Amino acid sequence: MTARFPAPTDRSQPRAHFNLQRYARAVIVLLVLFSGSASAVPENRNEQPPVLLVIPEESAVYSNFVGGFSACIGTKGDQGAFYKVKTISQIQAEPEPFGTQRIVAVGAEAAEFMHNHPHGRQFTSALTPEISIRRLLESASQSPGVRSAFLLDQPLNRRLSLIRTLLPEADSLSVVLGPGSAYLKEELVHEAKRLGFAMQVVTVKSGEEVPQVSADLFDNSDGLFLIYDPVLTPSSVIRFLFYSAYQKRVPVFGYSEGYVKAGAVAAIYSTAEELGCQVGEHLTQDSRNQAGDPGQEKAQVYYPEYYSYRVNPSVANSLGIRIDNLPANQPARLEKQ
Template sequence: MGRSLRNLLRATIFSFYLLGALPVWSATVGLLVDAQSKQISIFQQQLENLLPNDQLLLVTLDQLDTTNLKDAQKWVTLGPNALTALMAQEATSKTPVLSLFLSKDKQEALSKQYPSRFTILTNAPTIERQLALVKTMVPNANHIGVYCSTTYKVDEKRYDEIATSYGLTLHWAKLKDPLDWDRNALKILNNVDLVLGVDDDALYNTTTIRSILMRLYRSGKALIGPDKGYVRAGAVASVYSGISETLKAVANWVSTSTAGKQTLNNPYFNVSVNAQVARSLNIVVDDEASLAKQVKERLNEK
């Protein structure tokens, strides 16, 4: 074998080793944020850990105009400002976009302004999960009170059908004033096993929650939901999707999705329990991890 041929083989083998040592990205994912911060850095690092074969391109709003947006095959935006700025760029009109951390008002407004341009990841607990939690925690429950404001938009028929599938009956009460319950609302409270909180900001908020919880506590009725924050305030339990579950959902979307539906319910969730309130209402509960597992098993049976 001649020296030149041996040198060529060595160079070829070295090239293979070099290529094998370099990362092979399956996709470049743009992560658009308002500005850099410690929290953003942690979010980015944790997402990169979940997507070892993808390259994450962090872009702040002040870098957007100087970034080649076509470098990313998918985009993830954090907050309404980032989404609005990205939607204004025609270069991303056909690129799959997943939007995180939008309020209900922003979700509605931006969906109307840019229909079918992006997918919203919502962490709001679904009615199916909350009712599965109710049935898991209080198996003997049959009648559930549901209170909401007169402005709250909800498909009561659909909720009733889902409740029926769990052997539950929902009793609805519309409140004009969350702090002044009428006779019908009080009658329902006396005749239900517990109360299911819904995602109604006009009824459940920092101003009203203490009064509502005190009313329910005096009646010996537990509040389930509407989210983890209310468990800290005194609700017995709630399903929730936090940052950890959000990161998993984003990684799953990056790995499996192209352009898709307008709203994506976070497929990952956990359960939060206020054990002290549960004991005071004579509700026996397992630890949160065990309870979450039971809820997921109940949902899978449907």
């Protein structure tokens, strides 16, 4: 099965994204830290619901996702659409757990589980990093695999447009890529050029290489653009990049709310509840494809539709960066059932 990754559309521009499970868990930790209290996972309201949400375990993040899903499925169209939630361990205890239900695997661990399940079924993946989805799609010939995927990552042009807004006079950006993110190089350079940035790219094979290859990374850079890669997520690597950037007074732009709290100037993020809402709306509007329409030949991949900007006022102020001209947020309008 091949995938069609859409050219990222961007409503945020001024009117002028092996250890895949480590990444998913890391993002989940950040979401847990900053999502606040969460309601319990709801019980199903129908003995044979049309949607089965597969989660790795019961936690605040997955509960928030389910809450957003519950609030938005059926709000446009069929009001009788219901769902059931099961953990991986609950499914493993059942000989024939799926029936005719549409399946949504929530998180990278659940997607991996469904991809390798002996009673293989096509499924929708949600709350999953793009690197994980690409790997699953590459091996789709061995499994019914991913039917559609709702990514955790924000599109590059949306992230770069935020930097252009905050740094209107900037000429160049720097970025470090690892083995898992090297495929982004061409798109990064293209999108940066489109917005008037020259992109200085440094590629490493391991986190230990970062101090050696980044000696000149900040000399001609107006901003450091952080991209997720498993080899770049250890705290020692992140601390080095932050410290080196601020020594040269180069602002850092992260990819999660947690990075902003850690000292990045800004980031764009989507909450688990908003990502759940997007999936709920999509399944309501496009139930035929989500059920496995044989006429659909390619897996569909979707970036977040709902998102918010987060800035660190103290860091921005210390670097002389104006933050009063941010683009408008695009939050989900959740309608509780």
